[in-house]
Amino acid sequence: MTKTLITLAVTALLAGCSLAPTYERPAAPVTPAWPQGDAYQPTAASTADGKQAYDVQWREFIADEQLEKLVELALANNRDLRVSILNIEAARAQYGVQRADRVPGLNASVGQTAQRVPDNLSATGDGYITRQYTAGLGIPAFELDFFGRVKNLSEAALQQYLGTEEARRSQQISLVAEVANAWLTLAADQERLRLAQDTLKSQQISYELSKRRFEAGATSGLDMYEAQTSVETARSDVAVYTAQVAADQNALALLAGAPVPAELLPQGTLQPVTQLADLPAGLPSDVLQRRPDVLVAERTLQANNANIGVARAAFFPSISLTASAGAMSSDLSNLFKAGADTWSFMPQLNLPIFAGGRNQANLDLAKANRDIAVAQYEKAIQSAFREVSDALAQRGTLDERVASQAALVEASGKSYRIHEQRYQKGAESYLNALVSQRTLYAAQQTYISARLAKASNQVTLYKVLGGGWQ
Structure with a gap:
């Protein structure tokens, strides 16, 4: 051990070396290809103009002008993003303090x-x-700084500063995605509210017809009461979705960090507002290592790697x-x-002659922190791979889900109209028409949810692939 320390000391004195281990990026602990199977669509190499999904900047990703303006408002006023920017300033200042120690005052x-x-x-x-x-x-x-102690302190501060930059980028991508999803959710709930209002009007007409027939003695009170249950159900849904729309607007205001002008709100119809390029080709590790949260984990690993050099330098004069x-x-x-x-x-x-084992304990601590950072980096890669895989599984099945639900709405509508006509002609009781109406209403609500899931999946893929943020 003594001969090794002497050799390192002489080498450091001659070369002014760093005692930090040479950094090597850990191998990505994920499979070498994206998942395949019935739930997944074939992946394309790139879009027609050669851009890949993670290269699309948010202004290209957002296709709706109103939503684009709302995202701009959020980027300017959101308090979480503002905290991230201030954290960068603090880390930059800390790096400046450490870097100043490398030159004489x-x-x-x-x-x-x-x-x-x-x-x-x-x-x-x-x-x-x-x-x-x-x-x-x-x-x-x-x-x-013969043994690189000050240099490695500066390197650790630099990596922490760069990590806060990546954290801010991650926060910005997340904010774009959150605003888009909140905007889509509001549009879907506005559509659900309008559906409930239309259903209420329709059922009130049926109820009035049943009531007149009952008062004329043409039918029993059963048809009238069954029609009334449909009216009250629709009335309750109108109240629920009225409150939900208001809550959605409040959520948007919180994300935007300011009151949202009425002209920037959706106009009551859920429609595609984003456009995403095809899934990028290449190994998952190549794509996922561009994600800012993965880069944050790597910066933390590099900082802990530099801290080993700081701990080793404590053994030398x-x-x-x-x-x-x-x-x-x-x-x-x-x-x-x-x-x-x-x-x-x-x-x-x-x-240093005797420190009660302090220097060795600090070195062991630095190595343990480095190993923890390696595990956290690998976990970040695995989590990112899982998020992308889940989003791809949804993407591969959503088209069929939406098409199936649209067909169900059409079939349920035809069934309801037939039973409604038969009831108005007195050919059958209102029960069959009521069951058909409820089936149609549920199918229409589920159809809205399926379309929302498809639109939100575009946003999710943009986020989990580390989409552009500028």
């Missing part, structure tokens, strides 16, 4: 020292005052230099005259 000083000698200590028996004036330039204790040069005189008028110059030079060597 220079201080200027001007001073006076005055002292009164008492009568009983004076050779003449009379007290007197002595004065001393100084002026000069000085270099405070500056560490000669450290040399600091303090120097000053200037002038000194007992008379201010003679301070800058010939013969008043003075200087001092104070090199200091600190050699």
Whole structure:
């Protein structure tokens, strides 16, 4: 062990080396291809113009002008994003502090020292005052970084700063996705509210017809009460979705960080508002390593790797230099005259001999933190792979789901119209028409949910692929 330390010390003195391990990016712990199977669509290499999904900037991704303006409002006012930006400023300042330690400082000083000698200590028996004036330039204790301690501290601070940059980018991508999803949810709930209102109007007409027939003695009260249950159900749904639309608008205002102008809200119809390029070709690891949250994990790993170099440097001597040069005189008028110059030079060597195991414990801690960061980086890759795989599975089945639900709405509508006509002609009771109406209403609600899921899936893919953010 002693011979190894001596060898490293000599090498460091000659080369001014860093004792941090050479950084190597860990292998991505995911399969070498995107998932395949019945739930997944074949992946394309790129779009017609050669852009891949993660290269699409948010302004290209958002196809609706109203939503684009709303995203701009959120990017300017959202408080979570503002905190991320301020965190970058703090990390940049911390990096500046660490980087400043790599160059010697220079201080200027001007001073006076005055002292009164008492009568009983004076050779003449009379007290007197002595004065001393100084002026000069000085270099405070500056560490000669033979073993890379200061360099690695600066490197760790740099990686932390870059990590906050990536965190802000991740926050911005998430904000774009959240605003888009909230906007789509509001549009879907507006459509559900309108469907409930239309259903209420329709059922009120049927109820009035049943009521007149009952009052005329043409039918029993059963048809009237069954029609009334449909009316009250629709009335309840109108109240529920009215409140939900208001809650959706409040959610948008929170994301935007400011009141949302009415002209930027959806107009009651759920429609496609985004456009996403095809899934990028290449290995999952190549794509996922572009995600900002994965890059944050890697920056943390690199910072912990540099901290190992800091801990290793504690085993070796450290040399600091303090120097000053200037002038000194007992008379201010003679301070800058010939013969008043003075200087001092104070090199200091600190050699660690015994620290009770502190240095070794710090090195073990640095290595453990590095290993933890490796595991966190690998987990970030695995989580990202899972998120993309889930989104791709949804993407591969949503078209069939939407088409099936549209066909169900059409078939349910035809069934309801037939039973409604038969009821109005007196050919059957209102029960069959009521069952058909409820089936149609449920199918229409589910159809809205399926279309919302398809639109939201586009947003999710944009986010989990680390979509463009500028």
